[in-house]
Amino acid sequence: MPSIALTLPGAAVPTDPPAQLLPRTAPRLLRLADGVLLGGLALITLAATAVLTVALYERFNAFSLAALVVWLLAMTLIARQAVAGRIDWRALFALVLLSLLMRWWSVQLTMEVELRVDPMNYTNLATAVLDGRGLIVDDVQYGRDLRAYFPPLYPLLLAGWWALFGVSAWATLAMNTLTDAIAAWALADTGRRLGNRAAGLLAGLAYFAWPAFALGAGLPQKEALTVLLGVLLLRGLVIWLNADAAGARRWRHGLWLGLWWGMLALTQAGLAVAPAFIALVLIWQRGFAATLRLGLTALPALLAVLLPWWLRNWLVFGAFVPLTTASGFMANSALVHIRAPFPPGIFDLPEPERSKVMGELARGILLGNPVCAAGEYARSMARGFAFEEASLARYRHTVPAISADNHARLEVMLQGSWATLLASATLATWARLRRGLTDPVALYTLALLAAIGLTNVWFEFGERHRLILTPFLLLLAAGFWTGWLKRKAQR
Numbered sequence: 159m160p161s162i163a164l165t166l167p168g169a170a171v172p173t174d175p176p177a178q179l180l181p182r183t184a185p186r187l188l189r190l191a192d193g194v195l196l197g198g199l200a201l202i203t204l205a206a207t208a209v210l211t212v213a214l215y216e217r218f219n220a221f222s223l224a225a226l227v228v229w230l231l232a233m234t235l236i237a238r239q240a241v242a243g244r245i246d247w248r249a250l251f252a253l254v255l256l257s258l259l260m261r262w263w264s265v266q267l268t269m270e271v272e273l274r275v276d277p278m279n280y281t282n283l284a285t286a287v288l289d290g291r292g293l294i295v296d297d298v299q300y301g302r303d304l305r306a307y308f309p310p311l312y313p314l315l316l317a318g319w320w321a322l323f324g325v326s327a328w329a330t331l332a333m334n335t336l337t338d339a340i341a342a343w344a345l346a347d348t349g350r351r352l353g354n355r356a357a358g359l360l361a362g363l364a365y366f367a368w369p370a371f372a373l374g375a376g377l378p379q380k381e382a383l384t385v386l387l388g389v390l391l392l393r394g395l396v397i398w399l400n401a402d403a404a405g406a407r408r409w410r411h412g413l414w415l416g417l418w419w420g421m422l423a424l425t426q427a428g429l430a431v432a433p434a435f436i437a438l439v440l441i442w443q444r445g446f447a448a449t450l451r452l453g454l455t456a457l458p459a460l461l462a463v464l465l466p467w468w469l470r471n472w473l474v475f476g477a478f479v480p481l482t483t484a485s486g487f488m489a490n491s492a493l494v495h496i497r498a499p500f501p502p503g504i505f506d507l508p509e510p511e512r513s514k515v516m517g518e519l520a521r522g523i524l525l526g527n528p529v530c531a532a533g534e535y536a537r538s539m540a541r542g543f544a545f546e547e548a549s550l551a552r553y554r555h556t557v558p559a560i561s562a563d564n565h566a567r568l569e570v571m572l573q574g575s576w577a578t579l580l581a582s583a584t585l586a587t588w589a590r591l592r593r594g595l596t597d598p599v600a601l602y603t604l605a606l607l608a609a610i611g612l613t614n615v616w617f618e619f620g621e622r623h624r625l626i627l628t629p630f631l632l633l634l635a636a637g638f639w640t641g642w643l644k645r646k647a648q649r
Contacts, residue, residue, distance in 0.1 A: 187442075188596045195604045196587040203580040205544035210573045222570035229369065229575060232256060236363050237636070240356040241643045250363070257367040261335055264376030264549070267564065268327045271556040273377070280378045283313035284320055301505045301512065306471050306483045311424040312380035327376050334375040334382045341386040342366040345629050348393045349636065351400060352599070356644075357636040364632050369575050370625065373568060374549035380425055381548070381625050387422040388626040391433060392602065394418060395440070399598070402448055412455025419456065420463025427481040428488075428617040429626060432609040439601045475510050483509045484617075486517030491618040493523055494534045538619045539611065546576030548622045583631040586638030597637065603630040 214223070232253050239245045273281060282295045293310055296302045316333070323329040342362040349358015365371070371382060398411040415433075423430035440449045464480070471479035490497045498519035504512050524531045550568060553560035583603075590596060610624055617623070 188601075189591060189594075191604055192587055192591050192596055192600055195600055195607070196584065196591060198604075198607055199580060199584040199587060202543045203577065203584050205540060206546070206573065206577040206580050209544050210570070210577045213569050213573055217566050217569060219566040219570060221567045223574075225567075226571045226574040229256065229367070229571065230578065232367070233360075233364055237356075237360050237639050238643060240359045241640050241647065243356075245359070245363075253363055253367050257372050258335075260367075260369060260372035261331055261375040264373050265327045265331050266376075267553050267560060268376045268556070271558060274555040274557060275552070277377045277379050277552060279308060280313050280316060280380065283308060284317040284378070285325070287314065287317035288321060288325075300484075300487055301509075303509075304483075305474050305509060306479050307487075307509065308484070309380070309424050309427050309482055310467060311421055312383050315383065316378055330378050331376045334377075337382040337386050338366055338371055338375065341382070341389045341629065344386070344389045344393045345633065348389070348396055349633060351393070351396045352633075354637055354640065356640040357633065360640060361629065361632040361636040364636065365629055368628065368632075369568075369572050370546055370549060370628070373572065374552065377549070377552050379552065379622075381622050384422065384426040384429070385626050385629060387418050387425060388429075389629050390418045391415065391422065391436075392599070392630070395436065395602070396598075398452060399440075399443065402444055402452075409455045412452050412457075413459040415452070416456030416459030416461075417463060420460045423481055424463065424467060426623070426626075427484065428613050428623055429609070430481055431613060432606055432626075435605040435609040436602055439598075439605050442601075443598065475508060477508075477510045479510055483513040486513030486515065486520065488617040489520035490516045490523075492535065492538065492616070493520060493531055494538060496523055496527065496530050496534060498523060535619070542619050542621045542624055545621055546572045548620070548625065551621070579628070579631050579635055582635035582638060586634045589638060597634065599630055599633045599637075603627065603634065606630065 232249070235249050236245065236253060239249055272278075279295050279297060283293055286292065286294050293305060293308075293313060295304050295308065297304055297307070300307060316330070319333045320329060323332065342365045344362075345365050346358040346362030349355065349361055352358070371385070374381065394411065394415045398415065401408055401411060419433045422433070437449055437453065440452065468478065468480065471477070498516070501515065501519070504515055507515065547569070550560065550565060550572065554565070586597075587600060590600070606627055610619075610627075
């Protein structure tokens with residue numbers, strides 16, 4: 159059968175990461191960590207499966223189910239060929255075509271509609287930059303002349319892209335598709351560096367054709383950039399771990415990690431502390447001295463990225479605004495049904511003061527009614543992890559909103575792919591526990607889950623805030639299925 163150049167040298171396909179990437183001690187703690195991850199993934203899988211079951215029962219759509227089946231068959235074919243060591247060009251073409259069709263559809267859903275919520279705000283921010291007014295936007299909920307409410311990196315990149323290629327949905331699609339393609343390559347390379355080329359290739363191709371990303375690619379939204387930076391951080395960590403295990407002490411690894419970290423903080427402020435949680439895993443893997451050395455080499459690049467934003471905010475507000483002025487608003491919004499109403503005159507205050515007042519009100523509610531607050535957080539987390547509908551939510555907020563028919567055509571495909579990924583990652587974790595193995599990606603996934611859960615107290619939480627977990631779960635799932643196919647072929 160004809161094949162393209164995506165070949166995997168060597169007949170053997172490792173299914174476990176190199177030993178030097180794992181902690182050298184405390185196997186019981188490793189099993190405990192995997193056990194905690196297994197429990198969390200199992201609960202999320204049950205919730206996502208319940209949502210899928212309801213969708214199939216109450217809003218059954220034959221097209222959506224058929225699209226999901228086609229997507230799963232494509233993933234199965236790619237997995238089998240990856241294990242065999244080469245990808246047939248026709249299979250690759252079919253997968254890329256499937257991804258491009260979903261991306262084309264995402265543009266069609268934005269035609270002749272008025273964008274709302276974040277896609278509207280990022281469009282307005284990028285347009286303001288192009289008009290020479292700088293990063294400034296009005297929001298019907300949070301006030302006029304917002305200058306630091308939204309993180310700056312994505313609207314600046316969007317403005318630069320539009321300056322080169324024009325302001326259009328097709329230009330936005332091209333930018334997001336390129337972003338996803340780079341992330342897919344980085345994910346595949348991460349799998350290779352972890353010792354499993356087949357799993358990396360499968361995860362990368364699955365990422366590029368992931369319905370949740372492909373069906374939102376026509377929208378001006380920061381999620382694609384956020385996830386790309388998460389993947390680049392993961393790849394950088396694996397590169398550093400391999401170099402450190404080999405005795406190399408190259409400062410450039412830390413500089414790259416600092417660059418990705420700073421860019422992530424200026425894209426999704428709620429994930430700014432997530433790398434610090436990963437650092438706790440690195441201390442376990444390589445020790446405190448090596449992790450401290452990495453942090454010190456990352457610091458110059460991190461500061462170089464953040465300092466211009468800090469200086470700009472000081473000049474605009476006369477105050478230190480580290481990331482955004484949204485923290486107070488989001489802390490209040492995270493309380494959902496028990497959040498405080500906007501007090502009179504709040505929009506007459508300077509932007510940082512507005513955020514400070516709202517944050518104080520949110521902390522007062524949290525301290526005064528912690529049980530109800532915990533309930534609101536739990537419901538937000540449950541919904542954010544159970545549903546895979548961030549793209550649909552964007553289209554539901556357009557004017558006019560997405561039609562009921564188009565919504566039904568997409569719902570099962572989105573939810574089914576998410577439930578399948580969760581079930582696969584759960585099986586991967588369970589299989590490793592049975593075999594007494596562990597995986598550094600599983601440790602990072604657990605650290606990210608902890609970071610997302612703890613920062614939810616201070617930021618509004620929705621499904622889009624956990625999308626950064628998707629490539630990590632794809633690596634776990636791909637490792638499981640390629641390993642299973644390999645063992646099956648050897649019997």
